[in-house]
Amino acid sequence: MNASDRIKKRIKDYNNNLSNNLSKFDGVLEINGANFRCNDNIARFIKDGELEELQDEVEEKFQAVLESLVIDTENDHNTHETARRVAKMFINETFGGRYKSMPNITAFPNMGYKSLYTSGPISVRSTCAHHFQNIVGSCWVGIIPSNEVIGLSKFNRIVHHVASRPQIQEEMTTQISELLQEYAKTEHVAVVVKAEHMCMTQRGVKEHESDMTTAIMLGAFNQNSALKKEFYDICFSMNRR
Numbered sequence: 001m002n003a004s005d006r007i008k009k010r011i012k013d014y015n016n017n018l019s020n021n022l023s024k025f026d027g028v029l030e031i032n033g034a035n036f037r038c039n040d041n042i043a044r045f046i047k048d049g050e051l052e053e054l055q056d057e058v059e060e061k062f063q064a065v066l067e068s069l070v071i072d073t074e075n076d077h078n079t080h081e082t083a084r085r086v087a088k089m090f091i092n093e094t095f096g097g098r099y100k101s102m103p104n105i106t107a108f109p110n111m112g113y114k115s116l117y118t119s120g121p122i123s124v125r126s127t128c129a130h131h132f133q134n135i136v137g138s139c140w141v142g143i144i145p146s147n148e149v150i151g152l153s154k155f156n157r158i159v160h161h162v163a164s165r166p167q168i169q170e171e172m173t174t175q176i177s178e179l180l181q182e183y184a185k186t187e188h189v190a191v192v193v194k195a196e197h198m199c200m201t202q203r204g205v206k207e208h209e210s211d212m213t214t215a216i217m218l219g220a221f222n223q224n225s226a227l228k229k230e231f232y233d234i235c236f237s238m239n240r241r
């Protein structure tokens with residue numbers, strides 16, 4: 001059985017034994033079971049050495065794609081190693097947020113700051129799940145801290161980790177906001193993502209001027225319109241450098 005089938009079987013076995021397994025995977029509690037959709041992180045189901053095996057599998061299959069595209073990879077120096085490069089890029093970089101564990105995020109005690117703090121623009125480089133085209137843009141996050149705070153660079157790490165998956169922008173924004181709530185241990189979280197979708201600019205309608213903006217306001221950001229406005233004003237000022 002190859003690595004991808006072994007990993008899928010492990011996830012299905014886990015779901016089949018859910019009631020016995022609920023506390024087994026590093027304390028991750030998934031009452032509804034684990035998934036391996038495009039934007040799910042499956043790192044905890046992958047064993048040592050299997051990422052390399054996955055990379056070999058993807059290389060072999062991408063080579064077959066190039067062959068079906070009638071590209072002479074044997075005699076063309078430009079595409080000779082393309083399958084290997086693409087496989088490495090998918091597993092380690094552009095889709096690495098599926099296969100690698102969440103970066104370590106340490107929270108510190110909050111010494112009394114209970115107001116808004118904002119970080120951005122944070123670069124967003126993702127991939128649209130529908131066309132496997134790039135999504136390129138920026139993200140701004142706002143937090144009203146509770147009893148703990150996380151370091152400023154951790155916002156970037158969370159956004160970059162989530163972005164490194166094939167997905168749609170709406171779900172990416174939701175995932176970022178939920179992880180921020182979890183790691184910053186506060187319900188008051190705001191996330192704005194503004195991005196250009198290459199599936200809009202390079203194909204289909206070929207529209208070069210359109211961006212997509214998604215915004216999620218949780219806790220006080222959702223209830224307090226003055227706070228929401230303050231956050232947007234700060235985002236806007238941070239955009240102009």
Ligand SMILES: [Zn+2]
Pocket residue numbers: 128129130131132133197199200
């Ligand atoms: Zn698309």
